[in-house]
Amino acid sequence: MSKRLGAEFIGTFWLVLGGCGSAVLAAAFPNVGIGLHGVALAFGLTVLTMAYAIGHISGCHLNPAVSIGLVAGGRFPAKELAPYILVQVLGGLAGAAVLYMIASGKPGFDVAAGFASNGYGDHSPGGYSLAAALVTEIVMTMMFLFIIMGATDKRAPQGFAPIAIGLGLTLIHLISIPVTNTSVNPARSTGVAVFVGGWALSQLWLFWVAPIIGAVAGGSIYRLLGSKDD
Numbered sequence: 001m002s003k004r005l006g007a008e009f010i011g012t013f014w015l016v017l018g019g020c021g022s023a024v025l026a027a028a029f030p031n032v033g034i035g036l037h038g039v040a041l042a043f044g045l046t047v048l049t050m051a052y053a054i055g056h057i058s059g060c061h062l063n064p065a066v067s068i069g070l071v072a073g074g075r076f077p078a079k080e081l082a083p084y085i086l087v088q089v090l091g092g093l094a095g096a097a098v099l100y101m102i103a104s105g106k107p108g109f110d111v112a113a114g115f116a117s118n119g120y121g122d123h124s125p126g127g128y129s130l131a132a133a134l135v136t137e138i139v140m141t142m143m144f145l146f147i148i149m150g151a152t153d154k155r156a157p158q159g160f161a162p163i164a165i166g167l168g169l170t171l172i173h174l175i176s177i178p179v180t181n182t183s184v185n186p187a188r189s190t191g192v193a194v195f196v197g198g199w200a201l202s203q204l205w206l207f208w209v210a211p212i213i214g215a216v217a218g219g220s221i222y223r224l225l226g227s228k229d230d
Helices: 003-025 035-058 064-072 078-103 130-151 159-178 187-198 197-201 205-224
Strands: none
Touching: 003 035, 003 078, 003 187, 035 159, 064 078, 064 130, 064 187, 064 205, 078 187, 130 159, 130 205, 187 197, 187 205
């Protein structure tokens, strides 16, 4: 278990540092900024690379909502849920801390710019409402779990699950960055929100509640539809 938890910590650290780091450091960099498309791909690549690196150790959840969804889908024991969630949040905080140390090395850096935090209303990149953010995060996480459950099914082509899951997360970001800056992961949201404080912490509840609801729905739906006929 200690090795699995260590793998989850490192994996979530990489997701936040790589995904949020691309948004904070590279999205609008002069002349060669990677923009929305690059940030979306970066998040997908963090999951794809870690799925190959630690999938055989911990399952590469990197996300409290994924762990909860896999419990709902019958793929993960509920008794192991709490330690997984704890190390995922700690990994997210560590990734955000390293990103903060790097980003603060630039003159004029200010977390008030958002620090890749998730938000709704005035803090949504596109000004989307709380209701729109809630629906987006629920549906995107639901589909993410459905993809994960299907790609890792023993009946699916073997060895390709990380690609499907990584590209699935990329697509999710392409859809939802304008709405919420894309969470679908409470650990990712918590890591950066702690450094922003204020509005980011006050809106953090949505980025726990909505992904968990969506994950339980996605895991449960696949468990129903993907079960083998007797």
